[in-house]
Amino acid sequence: MAAVRRFPLFGARLPALITLFLPLLGACDDAAKAAVPPPASPVSFQSDVRPILEDKCIACHGCYDSPCQLKLETAAGLDRGASTEPVYKQRTRAADPTRLFIDASTTAQWRDRGFFSVIDSTEGLEESVLYRMLALGRAHEFTPGEPLPDDIQLGLKRTNQCPTPERMDDYAQTHPLGGMPLGTPALTEQEFATIRAWLAAGAPPGDDSVTLSADEQRQIRAWENWLNRDGKRQQLVARWVFEHLFLAHLYFEDGSGRRPDHFFTLERSRTAPGKPVVPVATPRPNDPPGGEFWYRLRPVRGAIVHKTHITYALSEDKRRHLEHLFFAEPWSVNTLPGYSEDERANPFTTFAALPARARYQIMLDDAEYFVRTFIRGPVCRGQIATDVIRDRFWAVFQDPDHDLYITDADYRASTSPLLGLPGQEGTLLDLGPQWIRYSKRRNDYLRQRHDAYARSAPSGPDWNSIWNGDGDNTNALLTIFRHHDNSSVRQGLIGDYPLTTWVMDYPLFERSYYNLVVNFDVFGSVSHQAQTRLYFDLIRNGAEQNTLRFLPPTARKTILDNWYQNTGKIKLLISYADADGETPTAIDYHSATPMDEFNSGLLSHFANINARPDPINRCADGDCVRPEAGALERRVETALAPLASRPAADLPVVNWMPEASLLLVDDGRDSTVYSLLRNRAHSNVAFLFGESLRYQPEKDTLTIYPGVLLSYPNFMFQVSAADLPAFATAMKNTTSQADFTALVERFGVRRTETDFWQRFHTPQRYMERHEPIQAGILDLNRYGNF
Template identity: 60%
Template sequence: MRRAKQWITLTTLLLGTAGFAMAASPSYQKDIRPIFDNKCLACHGCYDAPCQLKMESADGLDRGASQIPVYNGGREESISPTRLGTDAQTTAQWREKGFYSVLDSAYGMRGSLLYKMLVLGHEHDFAANEKLPEKIQLGLSRENTCPNPEEFADYADDHPMEGMPLAVTGLTDQEFDTLQRWMRGGATIETETINLSGSEQQQIQHWEAMLNQQDDRSALVARWLYEHLYLAHLYFGEEEGQRPDHFFTLERSTTPPGEPIEPVKTVRPNDEPSHPFWYRLRPVAGTLVHKTHITFALNPDKLARTKKQFFSTDWKLESLPGYSYEERSNPFITFAAIPAEARYQFMLDNAEYFVRTFIRGPVCRGQIATDVIRDQFWAVFQDPEHDLFITDKEYQAKVSPLLGLPGKDADLLEAGSAWLKYSGERNDYLRARQAAYAKAEPAGPGWESIWAGEGHNQNALLTILRNHDNASVRKGLLGDYPLTTWVMDYPLFERTYYNLVVNFNVFGSVSHQAQTRLYFDLIRNGAEQNFLRYLPRELRKPVINHWYQDGGKIRLKISYASIDTQHPTAIPFTTSTPVNEFNAELITRFANLNARPDPINRCDSEHCARKQVEPWRQQADSGVSKLASRRMTNLPAIRLLPEVTMLRVENDTGEQEIYTLFRNRMHSNVAFMFNEDGRYQPELDTLTLYPGVLASYPNFMFNLKLSELDDFVARMNAVEDEEDFTQVVDDYGIRRTHPHFWDYFHALTLYMEQHEPTQAGVLDMNRYQNL
């Protein structure tokens, strides 16, 4: 249905009245950018922005769109990278790479693609808070059609209800009018001004001075640090502190400090630069999107600790390593001169950041990338003083050649032989590891071999939550006892990082992506084998057989090194459920390191609520806890919930509490790349919920008053079929067509700004479902 008011606006625009001509054109930074941030950025951000139209910054809008998708699991050859701010610097250069403008047109504003898409979107009103027509395809399965301006008429005929913003409550008349006036005035985009404070400039100088020392030892350390921080949004401040004025990225630049940054254009951070370079800190421009906002704090204490970690011992370096295929494939050989303890401790100090890089980074965008892991599990780390790679130089030299990683070669014909080589070496490594630890720890591993965060570092305990086609990680032990817990030592931690982050090419071929995914499967198995050493030897085989049911048992026999069933554990066990017993003791023993105690999912009393929050939040905790840690067999509503549901509860004064509800899917095993449905055990699905915005991709949202919470919980408990669930959605759900959809959606970001200011960013709604 067309709006009469909208027709008047368009007629006025087309006729070009004098009043309109005299109106001042809106400012991009002041008037236009807030509209794009509020109504467009939730879809158009990061590598998976539809048609590569990235709207985090003015540069992305100016670059325009492309018909070549970044994510393509079937391409036989790698494509040239199209990283904004790196692979081209001017509009003309982007046009040479096949990008076309969404603003400019030979026919003026009326011919621009953005204008046409906005008009098409503004022509339709969807019924308030009703389901969208099923023919509108949403989610990752959507095949984005990326018409250029000349192809738009065909697009509009084929997709009359798919203007922009796509399939959601759209622009207000005022927003639409503002955008029209801006485009009519030439769509001028002013450059964003970034003014750094004196303190920021001083800290930049200190970090760049450390990274650009000319001696060989400093150069090798700087290379290692760059390869581990290049994905970070760096900021000057304390962990979990106030929101900083600016974030920065660490770049290799062909220009020295004090000059404008010219990024080195290599595909990977460990590819060889063609010119001399310097390490530089570059301010992040534009608006932050949560899924790529992986933060890392820089401050004087961390600078001092980093220098001490890497330079306090008199280690020697005969010559700097190069960037050969072998050196890029095996960081343990490339950086062998740097004490392994320094490298591992730096990663432990910032473990949540590093796990985030490979859980939330570019590799984990689709189901094939994430179906190698369970939906909810915990991760702990081996103490450096009990890691033989750190303490035994002879062992380190023996196993380092076995720790190379596949995937650097993108040739499809070489994939099979490369995989056999690297998987074989990995299994040889596990056998050598078993033998070495059996000799070094004849009584088996004890609790002292689990890293205790030096008594204060909450990075020691992490929870990973896989949400079908993406994942998230948080400090603390969230949820009920998981089916598996990972124990990561340095070789495992570093290989995971290099496999999924440094060596991963999002623009790579199917061969590269498959090898990356398959090696990640070996990494998971390695973390499981590390964990099994802590269990009674007679129970290890039953436990791993439970993890690898059905076809997984075949995978155990043909793909993985055999587990150790001969050597004991130093931990006494008293039950026949050692995994739960281990996890229960983990919670008790390391309680002071647990960033998020969980009385909601692991309630052991009638008062299932956090202690250090206001009474009304405790009341909300207690109410939602009645849904927590339930199986689908006694809470059928779980089968109708998407992977990630946000629950917003508002008290009488307008304060809000946000809960993230995770649907944990259960599988007979997670050992294969395909056929997840064939391994799916829906009757065992569970629900984990916890306060906070704990995921980047909400799939749906419920909104209710505190006084309505008991009714909501009761009705969720009473759901038996889709009709029952739809009635709950009708009364409490925020569908894409809700008149206040954007207010509620951005309330999630507001919550992060209030509770975790350094982590806040615009969430992604590409996966928001049509319930």
């Protein structure tokens, strides 16, 4: 029996003499037929293998929605391997979480949790899952530039097979076109030879460690010292800060706008500062820690994927700002809150001792970050939040000086007990009682809120009631896009006037955050997830009701009925508050379309803090180009503005456009990227199921705007500057599926293009040039087959 070598990190079992027979392995593999000799020098994971994974694998294999839980952003993820157990499934009870670097720390522990190796095989390298999947991908070439065969299943509804090494023969026989990378050009001969040589050498482990600069270490010490101070007040502040930053990719801001060397996460650790971080492995950040812990900053390891890259800047100024907000005025706390169910469910009572203005102001200062956490948060794909929101809407915030929860201590004390959130109990039997309990409290709160505002502001709200960003903060105006099962948010008011606009006060903002981020468990039960979704439905309605306060009282019911057409009226009767037709507004209206007039007022009153002025989608005077546009951008916007914001009934090509596309344009000297976002119209968004029954396709529109406004492209088009008029004409003339196919044939970037991967990463390179802090690898799992 041949001797066996063991490689500690990977637990690999490869024949010791395999490297001596590397030239013979190609002859044994009919599928690969590799003719390229192995690399002359020893293969390094860091310099040779990792770039291949980042270029052609991580676009699908990142975050919880990674097929078979094979996460390839880090060497540790590759070492952990794959699992047949999906993260996204309906469960009667919560599952044990499987978070890399948190829930297990060794290969053996991951094997005990059901993960199997993709690089190890007792039969030799050619039997490993990684090798065979890549070889299978090279065994079948697709016709360049043509659609994939229909029997290749793509998208999130794809049933992942997750074969173990023992089942690879069956997989290859049943899915001959299912090699990796799935449905795209295979690895090149040189790339495949590199992977092969690395496996043959025993898969020498990669290194995920991070070397910090002296300045980074200094700043880490400063923040950890601030967070771990003695004293009940300081401890309560630190807990609130942790629960609001645990999801962030933190970075140390130097004012340059350059991408930092490293990003960090904020953890609860069993170990004190100065020692390696040992995370407190609770499912949620406000679960009982079960012992002593310290708040620690830990470097983010491996590649950055865009969908989970939610950034938050740290600096000495920020720390001084937090200190001032929390401690400038005297307050005390006698007993620190615990982590019971009720305390986790209601952050308003848990943190009642903290100054309310400080809490709200911190969230306002970085509102895009906080909205992004529940849009792109722990669920990766935002599927809990998306089917409760419109495809595009604007969000603004109530000014702290006009928010009674901030200004009126008696009101705050009486309403806080009503602001708890459901979802802590996770069994199906809990769904009904929990929902009744919390929805009743929410309705009681709305009645109290209405009466209190009617007394405190009898003439109604005016423009001063909306936060103006303190004069210069562009976080005050946001646009949220829904792309079917995922969403994105950007600063500025983008697109034509939306059907709905949210005015969020502090209770709405904080409840959204705790409902969808802190208290949400991606591994939770179907009851937990349903309660989360149903309560966010009430939050959305609350934001809409708050907006109605700014509109003429006689128009409110008509507007609300328009938002909740057809079956939506059922929810108006049984779940939502009635429109207030009596309390006045202090804003003067002069048109028959007050909702549009309100949106117009936002643009005019807050123009100086609108981060993204948008004449492309709101072209009123014939000048549809942004004033700051460069020469190439002016050509793009001149050509495409006539397509923007037109309904599908008038521009039929919208009927065939994917949810979220990217347009790549170059003129030989410069290049740019535009997002083409389809806004689907619905009669209402009040129910979990039956979305197709509420769909109004003739009202769909396209929003066109520069930059990468998405994480999951469904398709890409590539056009030379000279062909922009032809592209625009083809879009205007598309009236059938055949026309759209011809458009794709000429301008589309299909998955089978020989240079697909180079083109797919073009938007990432654009982000690296224009917004380097936000750049990351886009996700390919939703890229269509047109």
